[in-house]
Amino acid sequence: MKTGRIIAGLAVLVLSLVVLSSMSSAMTPRATNANVGRGYKNIAVAYGNGTFVEVWYSADGKYMNATAINSTTGAVIATNTISQDVYLSPYGKPSIKPAIVYAGDSFIIAWVNSNKSLVAEGVDSNLNTNINETTINDTTGVSYTNIAIAAGADKVLFVWNDTNNQLEGRFMNNTYNGTVFRITSFNSVSQQTPWVAYDSKTNNFMVTWVNVTKNSTGTKFYNITGKIFNGDSMSAVTGDILIANAYADQSSYTTPTVAGGNGTFFVTYVTYLSPYNIHGVTYSASDGNLVAGPFLIGSSYKYGRSPMPSVYDGTNFVVAWSNATESIIATTYDIHGNAGTSQVIYNGTNGGNPAIAYDSDNGVYFFSWTEYISHKPYNIDASLWTSDEFVPEFNFALPVIAVALVSMAILRRKH
Numbered sequence: 445m446k447t448g449r450i451i452a453g454l455a456v457l458v459l460s461l462v463v464l465s466s467m468s469s470a471m472t473p474r475a476t477n478a479n480v481g482r483g484y485k486n487i488a489v490a491y492g493n494g495t496f497v498e499v500w501y502s503a504d505g506k507y508m509n510a511t512a513i514n515s516t517t518g519a520v521i522a523t524n525t526i527s528q529d530v531y532l533s534p535y536g537k538p539s540i541k542p543a544i545v546y547a548g549d550s551f552i553i554a555w556v557n558s559n560k561s562l563v564a565e566g567v568d569s570n571l572n573t574n575i576n577e578t579t580i581n582d583t584t585g586v587s588y589t590n591i592a593i594a595a596g597a598d599k600v601l602f603v604w605n606d607t608n609n610q611l612e613g614r615f616m617n618n619t620y621n622g623t624v625f626r627i628t629s630f631n632s633v634s635q636q637t638p639w640v641a642y643d644s645k646t647n648n649f650m651v652t653w654v655n656v657t658k659n660s661t662g663t664k665f666y667n668i669t670g671k672i673f674n675g676d677s678m679s680a681v682t683g684d685i686l687i688a689n690a691y692a693d694q695s696s697y698t699t700p701t702v703a704g705g706n707g708t709f710f711v712t713y714v715t716y717l718s719p720y721n722i723h724g725v726t727y728s729a730s731d732g733n734l735v736a737g738p739f740l741i742g743s744s745y746k747y748g749r750s751p752m753p754s755v756y757d758g759t760n761f762v763v764a765w766s767n768a769t770e771s772i773i774a775t776t777y778d779i780h781g782n783a784g785t786s787q788v789i790y791n792g793t794n795g796g797n798p799a800i801a802y803d804s805d806n807g808v809y810f811f812s813w814t815e816y817i818s819h820k821p822y823n824i825d826a827s828l829w830t831s832d833e834f835v836p837e838f839n840f841a842l843p844v845i846a847v848a849l850v851s852m853a854i855l856r857r858k859h
Contacts, residue, residue, distance in 0.1 A: 480511050481523070482821035484538060485814045489801040492546030495521060495569040496801050496810040496828075499542040499553055503821030505532050508542065508555050512571050515803040515810070518828050524571040531556040531588075539588045540604075547595035548618070550575050554602065556588045562604055564593075580614060581624060583607065589636060594649055596642030597675025601649050603627060609634035611653055615678045628671060628684050632657050633664060636698075643704030643729035647675045650709040650729065652700040655684075657691065665690035668700045668713045672732050682732035687725060688713055697723075704729055705756025708779045712741065712752035712763055720744040722752055722765055726779050739781035745770045745796070755802040757809075760784060764798040764811055772798050772813045789813075789827050806830070 484501035491497075496513045507528050512521040531539050543554040550566030552575070557563050561582040566575025580602050591604045599620065603613045611627035628635070633656040640651045655669040668688035672681040688697045696716035703710045709727045714720055722744055725737030744750035745768055754763040760776040767773050772790035777783055789798075794816040801810045808830050815823035 480812065480824045480826050481509065482823055483509065485797055485816070485822050486538070486541040487797060487799050487812055487814065487824055488542040488544045489799045489810055489812055490544045490546045490551055491515060491801040491803050491810065492551060493549065493569045494803070494805070496803070497544060497546075497551045497567075497569075497571070498799070498810075498812055498824075498826070499526065499544045500824055501530065501538050501542065505536065505538040506530055508553065510544075510551075510553065510567065510571055512569055513810070513826075513828075515808045515828075516806050521569065522571040524567075526553055526565060526567065526571075527555060527557070527577075529557045531558050531560055540591050543591045543593045545593045545595045545600060547600050548598075552593065552595070552600055554580065554591050554593055556591075560586065560588070562586070562588060562591065562602070564600075564602070575618075578616075580604075580616070581612070590638055592638040592640040592651070594640040594642045596644060596649065597647045599675055599678075601640055601642075601651075601673070601675070603638045603640050603651055605635065605638075609636065611635045611638055611651070613651070613673075615675075622678060627651055627653075628655075628669070630655070630684060635669075637700065639701045641702040641704040641709060642675065643707060643709060645705075645707040646729045648681055648704075648729050649673045649675055650702050650704060650711075650727070652687065652702045652711055652713075654698055654700065659691065664696075666696035666698055666716055667691070668697045668711075670700075670702065670709075670711065670727070670732075672709075672727075672729065681730075685727065685732050687711055688723070688738070699751050701751055701753050703754040703756055703761055705758075705761065706779070708735060710754050710756070710761040710763075710777065710779075712754060712765075714744055714750060714752065719768070720746060720750075722750070724752075724763065724777060724781060726761075726781060735779055736781035739777075741765060741775065741777075741783075742773065743768045750796060751798070753798065753800050755800050755809075757802055757807070758804060762800065762802070762809065764789065764800040764813075766796045766798060766813070769793060770795050770816075772811065774800075774809075774811065789829075790815075790825065795825075 508526040511523045554564040562580040565577045615622035636654040638653040652670040655667045670685040700713040722741040723738040726735040750766040752765045772795045775786040798813040812826040
């Protein structure tokens with residue numbers, strides 16, 4: 445990270461139901477970890493305008509909720525339900541993970557509604573709607589297993605799975621509604637778990653995904669693939685980049701993520717089988733040429749519990765991951781794959797699905813993760829850190845203070 449110290453300082457406060465019903469509360473620095481809420485396992489976070497916004501589903505998956513937190517004081521600004529209209533799979537689960545990005549003066553949140561349409565809405569730092577719900581894709585019969593969004597070049601790029609589990613994308617902003625296009629012309633068995641990031645130095649986006657292929661005997665191989673697009677021309681800069689070749693390695697890979705910064709894209713992915721090794725690799729954002737890697741980041745408890753999201757902090761890429769003992773770890777890497785400072789963000793035995801956002805204005809990092817307990821709803825925990833090194837502010841143990849979301853009706857906001 446930057447030279448000096450990283451001081452952990454998450455502001456937490458015991459919140460009563462009265463506080464929750466008012467949708468806001470002040471918080472004071474008390475501990476390195478705090479509970480944001482309880483709900484479904486998947487989460488996403490974004491930074492903008494001095495605010496971290498976290499989105500998450502209720503435990504039953506029927507409601508898309510959001511919590512806004514002041515990035516420097518840790519005060520909870522608001523907690524609202526963004527939508528009560530979420531599509532559930534036949535197994536009673538939300539069809540996609542939450543997705544959020546900050547663009548202009550709005551946090552853009554995307555999900556699939558009960559009509560199986562892919563929709564998005566914009567909210568401000570107080571979680572008030574400032575862009576009405578907009579349909580991104582209403583093609584019937586689409587198998588939405590994931591959506592990824594990133595913002596840059598005055599646009600938002602949405603990426604999702606189409607009816608045949610092939611990836612599609614769409615560039616949009618307040619005045620431009622781009623057409624839907626195929627991310628790749630390669631017709632594989634399926635294209636899964638997309639992720640997308642923006643690099644401001646080149647105005648380019650990189651999309652990563654799992655590309656499933658078969659050999660002559662019908663054996664499936666799960667490869668990691670990427671492709672770079674220009675945000676100005678909205679055209680492809682590269683062809684498909686084979687990041688991890690499962691057939692050549694006689695292995696399979698999953699859960700790719702990507703972050704952009706200073707002309708570089710930082711990609712992570714994990715092996716599908718034990719020991720679930722997490723790998724990193726860097727590419728030039730201008731032409732897709734390999735810069736470094738693959739290099740080993742660590743090993744995860746299980747591939748399904750550890751997307752390895754990362755952010756660029758102006759100097760290094762910071763990746764958050766769940767290790768083999770299910771602690772949440774943050775590690776810095778330069779563009780050449782050299783590891784720097786590493787810190788345990790959550791020293792537990794049941795952490796997974798980490799998310800990370802960075803306040804570049806004040807040098808503040810926001811880490812969040814799911815704390816798996818014996819049954820749903822799961823705890824959604826968070827930790828707020830300031831630069832320069834990963835050194836906690838407190839040298840003594842302090843309790844994690846829970847926010848009990850007893851009644852989802854308190855949080856609901858109808859549109």
